Each structure stands twice: as structure tokens, then as C-alpha cells.
Amino acid sequence: MPPTTPRRSGHDRATGQPAAAPGAGPGSTDGPNRPAAGVGSPTHVRSGPGATTVRAALRLAAVLATVVTVYAVLAAVASRPSGDRYLDIGSPGPHGTLAVAEILRERGVTVSAQQSVPAELTDTGPAAEGRRSAGADGSRTVVVTDPDLLSPADLQALVNLADTGSDVVLVAPFEAAVAALEMPVAAVPAAAFADGQVQPRCGLPEATVAGTTTIGADVRFTRADDILRSGHEGWSGNGIELELCYGFPDAARLAVLTPTGPGLTEQTSGRLVLLGSGDFLTNGALDESGNAALAVGLLARHTQLDWVTPAVASEGAVGGQSLADLLPDGFWVGFLQALVALVVFALWQGRRLGPPVTEPLPVVVRSAETVEGRGRLYAAARAREGAAAALRAGLRVRLADRLGIQHGAPAGPARPPHEPEPTVLVAAVAEQTGRSPIEIRSLLYGSDIAPTGHPSWGPGSHQHTPGGGAAPPPHGTGQYIGPTGTVAGAATSAEAAPATDSDITLVRLAGELHELDRQVGRR
Amino acid sequence: MAVTGRTVALVALGIVVVGLSPDPGLAFVLVNLLILLLVAVDLGLAARVRLCAFSRSGPTSARLGQPVTLMLTVANGGRRTLRARVRDSWVPSAGAQPRVHTVTVPAGERRFLETTLRPTRRGDREPVRITVRSLGPMGLAGRQGRHQAPWRLRVLPPFLSRRHLPAALARLREVEGEVALRGGGAGSEFDSLREYVVGDDVRTIDWRATARHHGSVVVRTYRPERDRRVICVLDSGRTSAGRVGDVPRLDHAMDAALLLTAVALRAGDRVGLTAYDSAARLTVAHARDQGLLARMSEAMATLEPALVEADHEVMATTVLRAASRRALVVIFTDLVPAVIEESLLPALPTLISRHTVLVAALRDPRLDELAAGHGDVAQVYAAAAAEQALLRRRELTAVLRQRGVEVVDVAPAQYATAVTDTYLALKAHGRL
Numbered sequence: 001m002p003p004t005t006p007r008r009s010g011h012d013r014a015t016g017q018p019a020a021a022p023g024a025g026p027g028s029t030d031g032p033n034r035p036a037a038g039v040g041s042p043t044h045v046r047s048g049p050g051a052t053t054v055r056a057a058l059r060l061a062a063v064l065a066t067v068v069t070v071y072a073v074l075a076a077v078a079s080r081p082s083g084d085r086y087l088d089i090g091s092p093g094p095h096g097t098l099a100v101a102e103i104l105r106e107r108g109v110t111v112s113a114q115q116s117v118p119a120e121l122t123d124t125g126p127a128a129e130g131r132r133s134a135g136a137d138g139s140r141t142v143v144v145t146d147p148d149l150l151s152p153a154d155l156q157a158l159v160n161l162a163d164t165g166s167d168v169v170l171v172a173p174f175e176a177a178v179a180a181l182e183m184p185v186a187a188v189p190a191a192a193f194a195d196g197q198v199q200p201r202c203g204l205p206e207a208t209v210a211g212t213t214t215i216g217a218d219v220r221f222t223r224a225d226d227i228l229r230s231g232h233e234g235w236s237g238n239g240i241e242l243e244l245c246y247g248f249p250d251a252a253r254l255a256v257l258t259p260t261g262p263g264l265t266e267q268t269s270g271r272l273v274l275l276g277s278g279d280f281l282t283n284g285a286l287d288e289s290g291n292a293a294l295a296v297g298l299l300a301r302h303t304q305l306d307w308v309t310p311a312v313a314s315e316g317a318v319g320g321q322s323l324a325d326l327l328p329d330g331f332w333v334g335f336l337q338a339l340v341a342l343v344v345f346a347l348w349q350g351r352r353l354g355p356p357v358t359e360p361l362p363v364v365v366r367s368a369e370t371v372e373g374r375g376r377l378y379a380a381a382r383a384r385e386g387a388a389a390a391l392r393a394g395l396r397v398r399l400a401d402r403l404g405i406q407h408g409a410p411a412g413p414a415r416p417p418h419e420p421e422p423t424v425l426v427a428a429v430a431e432q433t434g435r436s437p438i439e440i441r442s443l444l445y446g447s448d449i450a451p452t453g454h455p456s457w458g459p460g461s462h463q464h465t466p467g468g469g470a471a472p473p474p475h476g477t478g479q480y481i482g483p484t485g486t487v488a489g490a491a492t493s494a495e496a497a498p499a500t501d502s503d504i505t506l507v508r509l510a511g512e513l514h515e516l517d518r519q520v521g522r523r
Numbered sequence: 524m525a526v527t528g529r530t531v532a533l534v535a536l537g538i539v540v541v542g543l544s545p546d547p548g549l550a551f552v553l554v555n556l557l558i559l560l561l562v563a564v565d566l567g568l569a570a571r572v573r574l575c576a577f578s579r580s581g582p583t584s585a586r587l588g589q590p591v592t593l594m595l596t597v598a599n600g601g602r603r604t605l606r607a608r609v610r611d612s613w614v615p616s617a618g619a620q621p622r623v624h625t626v627t628v629p630a631g632e633r634r635f636l637e638t639t640l641r642p643t644r645r646g647d648r649e650p651v652r653i654t655v656r657s658l659g660p661m662g663l664a665g666r667q668g669r670h671q672a673p674w675r676l677r678v679l680p681p682f683l684s685r686r687h688l689p690a691a692l693a694r695l696r697e698v699e700g701e702v703a704l705r706g707g708g709a710g711s712e713f714d715s716l717r718e719y720v721v722g723d724d725v726r727t728i729d730w731r732a733t734a735r736h737h738g739s740v741v742v743r744t745y746r747p748e749r750d751r752r753v754i755c756v757l758d759s760g761r762t763s764a765g766r767v768g769d770v771p772r773l774d775h776a777m778d779a780a781l782l783l784t785a786v787a788l789r790a791g792d793r794v795g796l797t798a799y800d801s802a803a804r805l806t807v808a809h810a811r812d813q814g815l816l817a818r819m820s821e822a823m824a825t826l827e828p829a830l831v832e833a834d835h836e837v838m839a840t841t842v843l844r845a846a847s848r849r850a851l852v853v854i855f856t857d858l859v860p861a862v863i864e865e866s867l868l869p870a871l872p873t874l875i876s877r878h879t880v881l882v883a884a885l886r887d888p889r890l891d892e893l894a895a896g897h898g899d900v901a902q903v904y905a906a907a908a909a910e911q912a913l914l915r916r917r918e919l920t921a922v923l924r925q926r927g928v929e930v931v932d933v934a935p936a937q938y939a940t941a942v943t944d945t946y947l948a949l950k951a952h953g954r955l
Contacts, residue, residue, distance in 0.1 A: 394910030
């Protein structure tokens with residue numbers, strides 16, 4: 001066959017094909033017989049997605065875009081704050097704190113919710129000094145529900161605020177936040193302690209008034225002497241008085257730090273309050289034991305209350321220090337480059353050199369599968385008599401072949417053509433093996449001497465014998481029936497009577513038959 | 524469009540460059556722009572896939588088990604050198620190797636790629652497509668496209684029983700009397716006259732010839748009939764789909780039919796072939812030329828078992844129509860009681876009245892294996908089922924023999940030789 005000259009296209013298209021298969025095969029429809037387009041060579045086939053596929057993909061993309069947009073809009077609408085958020089001052093649910101806010105308002109306190117600590121409170125300029133000198137006039141109460149989200153600078157500002165006559169209440173500050181206060185107090189993890197009713201066990205007037213409360217213990221506080229010992233003083237120029245309530249001094253649920261010094265009285269000084277948990281402030285728990293009294297006592301000392309719920313962690317938050325802050329800038333861009341590399345790797349590996357090839361294959365079944373299946377059916381039906389009869393019949397035929405006994409020699413009309421004469425067979429086998437004829441007979445024929453044909457049991461099996469002879473009468477399943485009747489006027493159904501009433505007996509019988517087979521084969 | 528491992532390596536190298544540079548953001552942009560530019564340039568310089576052309580050459584048929592080497596010619600019709608990875612994809616059962624060729628074809632030249640097929644199945648094998656990925660000079664990216672170069676490789680039956688052919692031919696010579704044995708060859712057809720030697724059958728003396736010959740007694744010699752007809756009939760119904768060993772029954776039958784054909788051709792007989800399931804599938808007309816064996820292999824190659832019951836009546840009609848003279852009809856089928864009793868036995872009388880019939884059945888050795896099992900309960904029940912199946916086969920054999928049909932029921936190892944031996948025995952007895 002002359003090879004195709006590639007530059008000539010069009011008129012010699014057929015030369016690239018074998019003579020045996022002109023225009024045949026998968027290429028006949030869209031292959032070389034298609035008019036060659038433009039500069040393409042005769043064997044080239046256009047590949048890639050067709051116009052229909054592209055259109056379908058565009059439609060799919062449009063549907064997906066619509067779904068995503070609708071979902072985004074719905075999610076934005078649905079996610080407006082309306083739920084029962086923990087310690088939310090506007091929430092009437094069991095986890096909110098609307099009740100305590102209402103109580104405070106009734107007492108003339110102006111309650112305002114904040115998302116961050118107000119800037120004018122934390123600046124440390126002359127205005128702060130002015131506030132300090134002004135005494136109680138500018139003082140207020142600041143509650144921070146999640147102090148872990150504040151930066152150390154913010155916390156220091158709050159500490160200073162307490163020094164200027166305001167009350168600062170921190171709800172459940174964890175170790176990092178407490179340490180950042182630089183006060184002679186430390187947080188103790190509260191894993192093994194049970195919540196519940198607790199006694200004040202201290203001299204704080206508010207606690208004494210409230211009595212027993214269920215103030216929780218997410219965090220516990222203890223005195224941190226080492227800070228004092230190192231000479232550090234949280235409030236410049238003033239001493240510190242630490243009151244630990246509700247619990248033992250080494251694990252208290254409430255810590256109150258008060259600056260002490262000249263000119264500071266209980267009324268004019270601010271204080272720093274650390275709560276082990278905010279649970280007792282919630283609507284659900286406020287009416288239990290002395291919770292309400294404690295809440296009012298702690299929060300109603302000033303006419304202005306700022307309820308600060310930090311929305312997002314401020315930069316360098318004490319609780320949010322992560323590995324990311326410690327890594328150099330190049331790492332993140334390098335990581336981005338690694339992502340690009342991953343994408344390119346996927347492109348490299350994902351582009352296959354042609355799609356997989358399919359092939360219709362013919363059905364292949366093992367030929368003996370039906371026989372094996374039938375064996376399992378017999379086992380499931382416990383057709384022991386039938387199985388025993390089949391094994392015996394098979395062995396009889398094999399033995400007769402081996403001993404040279406003509407199967408059909410004196411063939412009676414009632415015996416199938418392959419079945420040997422019983423007396424001749426038994427005698428020959430007994431002579432061959434030296435075992436008693438009675439034993440051989442009972443092995444080969446069961447207890448009944450009646451010659452049995454091939455086994456057949458149950459309706460639907462092969463009861464029709466083409467060699468002639470009447471079909472046996474139907475009989476119950478599991479019963480053995482001689483298909484062509486029996487000799488000498490015996491009963492029409494000759495049951496193989498040996499004790500094959502259990503599978504063990506059947507296996508033993510099979511073993512004995514096999515042994516006999518082996519003995520005769522030895523010659 | 525496709526990128527290569529080199530592009531991936533470049534981008535991965537970029538991780539180090541970006542990570543160590545003083546201005547990572549700028550470096551990121553620059554590195555990736557540079558790589559993108561290189562890839563675009565490489566892609567632009569790659570040879571165009573549609574400008575190359577493919578053609579094939581090589582054998583169009585082979586016996587199963589023989590490796591076949593086909594030549595795939597790549598002609599580059601463009602102006603740039605083609606550096607390509609070429610995948611010549613065939614259906615899996617063609618066993619094409621190698622999967623991917625790497626080739627460089629300068630502009631305007633041709634290169635030859637060798638694809639070796641090791642088919643695992645009989646029948647026609649065709650290539651599906653040729654996928655070409657043309658890489659640029661830097662090997663960073665490539666264009667990909669598709670070509671077609673149709674071909675058809677017909678995989679013929681393996682004819683493994685070929686190795687039995689010399690022995691079968693030796694037996695044929697015995698039958699024909701060409702070997703010095705006592706007596707002449709068997710048969711009833713007159714061959715020649717020769718002088719009487721002691722030991723010849725006196726009944727073979729030709730008295731008329733003796734009278735013409737002065738002084739010596741002349742005997743006739745006989746030889747087996749020549750120019751008889753043999754029809755191989757393959758059952759391609761559902762029973763022929765069953766695997767015996769690792770090969771379907773149908774393939775065993777084809778093997779035996781091929782050996783029988785080879786021997787019968789040598790013996791001077793005419794051989795024909797028919798296959799049938801629910802209808803006649805293929806017919807190869809009677810012939811005695813040496814090309815017949817090839818024609819039969821060719822016809823058998825694409826025959827697959829159909830999952831329908833074989834209709835022996837259709838077979839009988841086909842055979843009766845095809846053979847007007849007396850012939851040996853060899854039916855390659857299985858002794859399945861239901862099929863034989865319902866379909867073959869009613870069709871037999873007309874066949875037997877005009878032809879000699881030989882039923883060649885393949886016995887699954889697994890049956891004997893199962894029948895010998897006696898280890899546990901499951902094995903004993905399986906043995907009982909196998910014994911029952913064997914007894915049924917025996918009974919069917921007896922029934923068929925009673926009607927004057929020759930029956931062969933043997934294991935795969937002896938199948939082909941047993942069929943041929945039966946043919947030779949029939950020939951020796953003048954029963955063809």
C-alpha cells in the first residue's frame with residue numbers, strides 16, 4: 001500500500017485505508033469520509049466539545065449562577081441578628097440579658113449596647129486625667145462580655161478606666177486576658193469543679209447582700225503574688241485591694257480589684273470586676289437565688305452602663321494570637337504560588353491523551369455453574385435421599401464400566417440402558433474387593449436391592465426418560481423415585497432407605513462410596 | 524492544549540523564588556507572568572496537529588495468540604518540526620503495545636511507528652482513534668488533536684489442535700492402506716488389481732481378471748471412498764457460551780472442526796461449514812481445495828455465541844438443503860437434556876435417513892472433579908448434582924446411539940482428536 005503523501009489532501013483520501021476495510025470501522029461516519037475542512041490533513045478529525053455541549057454547559061452555568069445568587073440573597077436576609085445570642089442585651093430568650101438591662105433601666109441607669117470599647121474611654125490623654133479629677137461625674141460601668149477578643153492595649157486602657165472611678169466588669173476572661181491585665185490576680189482553669197449554689201464567703205457588700213448565688217465557673221481566679229513581688233503595680237500611685245468571693249481563695253468565681261489610696265473612698269473609686277461566668281446574668285438564670293441582687297449590686301453603681309460585646313477580634317487580641325502572625329510575609333505569597341503549582345499540576349495530570357476506550361464483550365459463564373448451583377439447591381433443600389441415590393447410581397455405572405460388565409446385556413424392559421445387572425455387579429465388586437456381598441449391596445443399593453435408575457426427585461426435574469418407560473407418578477419433594485419403576489412387581493416408589501437422615505451420615509456414605517471406588521480402581 | 528511536567532517544575536521553582544524575594548507580591552506576579560509568556564510562546568511554536576496525516580500498513584489477519592506488528596506512518600505536512608506523543612488506541616482486547624509513542628518528525632518528512640497487537644479474543648479488531656499531542660520546542664506545553672486511520676485485523680481461531688495433525692494424518696494413511704500393514708486399506712471403493720499373495724482374502728479374487736492374466740491369480744484391492752462429504756455444524760446457541768477451562772465451548776468446537784477439516788481435505792473429502800442458533804448464522808460451501816481451511820477460519824473468526832436456544836430443526840433444514848448427496852454431518856453441540864430432547868431428537872429422523880450423523884459433545888472436566896468431591900456437606904451435594912448430570916449425559920448418549928447417531932463425549936484435551944478419530948473410523952468402515 002503506498003503511503004499517503006500528506007500535502008495532497010482531498011483526492012487521495014482513500015489510500016490511507018486498508019483494502020480489507022474500505023470505509024469501514026468507526027471512522028466511516030465522522031472520519032476520513034467527511035469533507036476535509038480548510039488546511040486540515042485527510043486523517044485529522046475535529047475533536048473537543050461540540051456546539052451542543054458548549055450550549056448545554058452555558059445553560060448549566062447560568063442555572064448555577066442563579067441558584068448561587070438567590071442563595072446568597074436569602075442567606076443575607078436570613079442571617080440578620082434575630083436569634084437568642086448569649087449575653088445579648090436585646091434578647092428576651094433564655095440566653096439573653098434583656099431582663100437585667102430592664103431592671104437597671106428601672107433604677108435609672110442608662111444602658112447602651114456597644115460593639116467595641118468606646119474610644120473616648122480608652123484614650124489616655126489629658127481628658128482622662130480630667131475625668132479622674134472630676135471624680136464620679138464622668139464615671140460609668142463598662143461590661144465586656146468577651147474580653148478575650150480585646151488586645152492587651154485595650155485591656156490596659158480598661159484597667160486605667162477603673163482607676164479613674166469607673167467600674168469595669170469582664171465576663172469570664174481566660175488566662176491570657178487575665179495575665180494581660182497585669183494585676184495581682186490569675187485565672188485557674190475550672191475543669192473539675194461543679195457548678196451550682198455557692199456561698200459568698202467574703203466581705204464584699206454586694207455579695208453579702210446577694211447571699212447564695214449560682215454564679216458559674218467557666219474561669220476561676222486566685223491571688224497572683226508573684227506579680228506583686230516583682231514590684232509591678234497595676235495602678236500607679238495606688239495600692240490594690242483584691243477581694244475573692246464565691247469559692248475558696250485559690251479558686252474563686254468572683255474577683256473584685258479596688259484601687260486604694262488617699263482620697264479614694266468606696267463611693268468614689270472605680271473597680272475592676274472579674275466574673276467567673278456570665279451565666280447568672282442571663283434571663284434564664286437571673287431569678288435563681290441571689291443572682292439578681294448580685295447583678296444589680298455589681299452593675300448599678302453608676303448611672304451610665306456600656307454593655308460592650310466585641311463583634312470581631314481587634315488586632316492582636318490576647319485570645320487570638322495565632323501562628324499566622326509569626327510567619328514572614330513571603331510565606332503567604334509562597335503558599336499562593338504553591339496553590340498555583342497545584343493547579344498547574346492538576347492541569348498536567350488531568351489532561352489525558354484521548355479518552356478511555358470501551359468495548360462490548362461477549363458473555364462468559366463457567367459451564368459447570370448450573371451444576372454447582374443445583375448442588376447448592378439440593379443442600380438448601382436437604383435432599384439427602386436424592387443425593388445419596390445419585391451418588392450410588394453414579395458409582396454403580398463407573399464400577400460396571402471398570403469391571404467390564406455390559407450394562408444392557410440382559411437389559412430388562414424396566415431398567416434404563418446404562419444400569420448394570422445388580423447381582424452381577426455386586427458379585428463382581430465383592431470378588432474384587434474381598435468384602436462381603438451384603439455389605440457391597442447395602443452400599444451400592446441402600447438396603448433395597450431394587451435396581452434404581454438415575455435419581456430424580458421433585459416435580460420439574462428430569463422425569464421424562466426418552467428411552468421409553470412411563471413417567472413416574474409425582475411424589476413429594478425430597479423423596480427418591482425410580483423413574484422407570486422397579487423389577488418384579490415391587491412398589492413403584494423405592495426409597496433409598498439407609499439412614500441418611502442427617503448430613504453427617506450423608507458425608508460418611510460419600511466417603512465410603514469413594515473408598516469403594518478407590519478399592520475397585522486399584523485392581 | 525496541554526501543559527507538561529516541565530511547566531509544573533517551573534511553577535514549583537517559583538515557590539522558592541517568591542518565598543525568598545524581598546517583595547513577594549511583585550515576585551509572584553512577575554514569575555507567573557513569565558511562565559505564562561513562556562507557555563504561550565511554546566504553544567505558538569508547536570507544530571499544528573491537523574497538518575499531519577496518518578496511515579497504516581501490515582497484516583489484516585492473524586491467528587489468536589500470534590503477535591501482530593502494524594506500521595503506523597506519521598507524515599508531517601506542516602512547516603515546523605513535530606515533536607509529539609502519539610497514542611494509537613485500540614479496543615482493550617486487541618492488546619496494543621506500546622500505549623504511547625514518542626516521535627519527532629521534521630517538516631515534510633515521515634516516520635514509522637510500530638504498534639504490536641496481542642489479541643486476547645477472536646473476531647475483528649479495529650483502532651478507535653489516534654490522539655496526538657504536539658509539544659513546543661521548550662517542551663512546556665502542547666496542542667492536542669485527533670486523527671483516524673482505519674484498519675481491521677481479523678483474529679482467527681487459534682487452531683491449537685494443529686499439533687495433533689501429523690498423528691491424525693498418520694492414522695489416515697493407515698486407513699488408506701499406504702502403510703505396510705497386513706491387508707490392504709479398508710473401504711469399499713475399488714482401487715486397483717494386483718497379484719495374489721498368501722494371506723489375501725480369497726473373496727477379493729477377481730476371476731475375470733485372473734482369466735485374462737495367464738498363470739497368476741489377481742485380486743482386487745479396495746480403498747476408502749474418496750470425494751465424500753463432511754458438514755461441520757456449529758451450535759452457536761446459549762450452551763456454547765459456557766466456558767470449559769478458560770475457553771468457550773464454541774471455540775473448542777471450532778478447534779475440533781478445523782482439525783477435522785484439515786484431515787478430511789487430505790483424505791480427499793469435501794467439507795462444508797454451517798453455524799446456527801435460532802437461525803442459520805453462516806455457511807461455507809463444500810469444497811476440497813486447500814484454501815478452504817483459511818476460508819473457514821475467516822468465517823469462524825467473527826462468530827460469537829448468541830444467548831438464545833439453538834433451534835435444531837432450522838439446522839436440519841439447512842443441512843438437508845445444503846447437502847443433496849449423502850454426507851457425514853458432525854454436530855458440535857452440548858448434551859443438554861432439555862435442548863436435545865425437545866429440539867434435536869424430533870429433527871433427527873429426516874437427517875439420519877439421508878446422512879450419517881455424529882454428535883460431538885464436549886464434556887466439562889469440572890463435572891468429574893465435582894463428582895469426586897466427598898470432603899464436606901457442600902461438596903457431597905455438589906458431587907450428587909454432578910453425578911446426576913453425568914448420568915443424564917450418559918443416558919442421552921445411549922438414546923442417541925440407539926437411533927444410529929455416533930456420539931463423542933470427551934474432555935477438551937482429547938476433543939479434537941476424538942472427533943477426527945471417529946471420522947477416520949467411519950471412513951475405514953465405509954460408512955461415509
